[in-house]
Amino acid sequence: MGNGTPSATRAVGPRGETRAVPEAVARHVWVRAGGRCTICNRYLMEDSATGQEVPIGQLAHIVGWSTAPGSPRGDHDLPVEERNSAENLMLLCHDQHRVIDHKSLWEVFDVDTLRAMKRDHEERIRRLTGLGHDNRTTVLRVVGNIHGRPVELTSSSVTTALLAKNRFPDWILRGADEFEIDLRAIPGESASSPAYWAAARSHLEDRLRHLCTQVRKESVNHVSVFALARIPVLVLLGTYLDKMLQVDLYPKRREGKPVWGFDELGEPTRFTSHLLRPGNDPARVAVVCSISGSVDIDRLPSDVRDTHSIYELRPDSVLPTPELINTQATLDRFSQARRTLLSTIEVDHPGVTAIPIFPALPPPAAITIGRHLLHAAHPPLHIYDRMPGSPDYIFATSTEF
Template sequence: MAEKPPRNSAIGPNGTTRTIREPVARRVWVAAGGRCTFCNRWLLDEEHTGEPVFIGQLAHIVGWDTTKGSPRGSDSMDVHDRNEADNLILICYDQHRVIDSKSLWDVYSADRLRDFKRQHEHRIKKLTELAHRDSTTVLRLVGTIHGSPVQLSQSAVNEALVSVGQHPSYALIGTDEYEIDLRKLPGEKEDAPFHWNAAVEYIRDRLRRLGALVADGTVVNIAIFPLARIPILIALGALLDDTVPAVVYPKRRGGKEAWGWPAGGRDQGFEWSVLDSGSDAPKQATVLFSVSGSIEKDRIPAEATDVARIYEIRPAGATPNFDLVDTPASVDLFSRCWRAVIADIETFPDVTAVNVIAAVPTTVAVAIGRSVNASVHASVRVYDRVEHHANYTFTLELPR
């Protein structure tokens, strides 16, 4: 089918049309990026057949005349200005029927439609002005948290990256909706050993493709959006290649799905201490990470405390809480503290296992894994809790 030129006619609620000057119509189509101002639907192809048919419509914010049946037509805007670009929005036919429905004229007021138009066109402009050098490869990891599958939308990822001047690239995406999707792996709620082992191997397999793209120069920056149990996040950090700059984005607390660091965050430092020195030649070390909450020692199994040197990492001058780590610098300060603990552990040559028990946010969990050199350090064993009031149990050993 031959491609038709962009439609330059506006359609009224009763199906009548009015011709819009070609330069005006072109300006509205370009400013909207060929997408519906409301639902972001691509309007240059028929969605079922893929044929190049223009399915978008130019809609008037203020109706084109002042008659009683003209949507928002009673507005004070001069009639001669109503067919100009500032009063036209690009929209799909479904949404056009909605905003022009008489029962919804108060809901979709002229001011509200102007706001939709302004936001949509601003977003399109910001996305398209990003250069290739500002591209960053998205790595999303989603899992199941205590039996409940989590969601991580592409739109939330895009919004977080565009807000910091980065263009999201989905070079890792394949046939799956997400790059690393662990939600279908069984056994998470029961802490079954096979679940954790399968998760680690699945992450390892998915990261092999990342390694190949790094090697050929396709990937130069990585933006990580993780949402899973703490042991999974620590394992992800251990498996990531340190040769590529990677930034971990936190999920903001609250009802709306939003990612990224909040404005006006405060850098938080950390300190470590030895809670129990153990024997003169301890066989294992146990590290408590009390960041988003305090680790209760009586919930730690004896296997992780017997003949063990026990450490704790806590925020300096602050009580552990969920909102404590709200800047990238805070994560860096945590990593330095954790590496200092690792250095102390290495002074005890008989230590063959390091037990990790962590109450931390996602960004810190990944940082725990990234600070460990599994090929050099002692075996790192990660514990977690099945239910809120349960004791900590062993989940996985960090891959070497």
């Protein structure tokens, strides 16, 4: 093959001259680079303009192959006989190759910089191509019209969050809407009207029936949930997620990148529950969840306030805050405290037929409250919600089917 003809096994110099590289060395570099440009990540086994499947990548020397003055980075002390080794060659597209070998840029693309680029690229390719079927997860985004704010929940921000957890996305639940479950077109959300709750619930059921079918066909066994919606929607969502499913929750971070996901580090918070106020009917029990903020029991409806025994689930020895559940370990502890409280109620209040619940909960905790509920012997939850701008709780929906 002559000059100017792309070849997978020739290294190209700054003036287009090529040098043969041993087949095994070339294969080594191509495979480690995943067939992609080390700098721009372009796929190099096909010409994007014509769609023809031809190798368009070039093997580029980090330390120039010659010590002559015109050889990019060629004055380095790497012995000449090692310059055609896989360690000294990187896979590039034609454009990036021109850039790094351009004389005015030799100092920008010095030997250390290029070696670091090669290392980063090859490590990334190895990690990504190591993600097998077990690392696949089905993306489930649930979006309501929270305060009318736009949400940064693009497929690329989802993918970034998943890759940080060694997962890659499967979009099988994607429908005609922007998100897998898009509640934004349903009217009445800010008024928390009964019609809104009925419509939101039937939309959730409808979309999640599709998920259940996939779970039964065993094409889905792991789901990653990105949810921003009214808290009662999220509790309902939790009840619909099949108990056989493995579910990872990705909360929206208040700040920092990636935008979605738990923090890795941090001492987990403990949770506790206690009887806040005894009632006069042992078969009537209510639960207030003071996690993201404190629930003021004077804001509960009077029929609950005056008759029910009211239990509170809250963090132990710290104040409730919206950022409280910021690690998976803390969420797990919250889930445990929730189970303990429900068991206590079951033992101490055997006649309970439904539990009104007043949530001040961050989204992952709301979903967790709903999970496994159907399959346990627990009474259904009647979920209350606060209207935006109003301190009073009103009934929203229930987990009864």
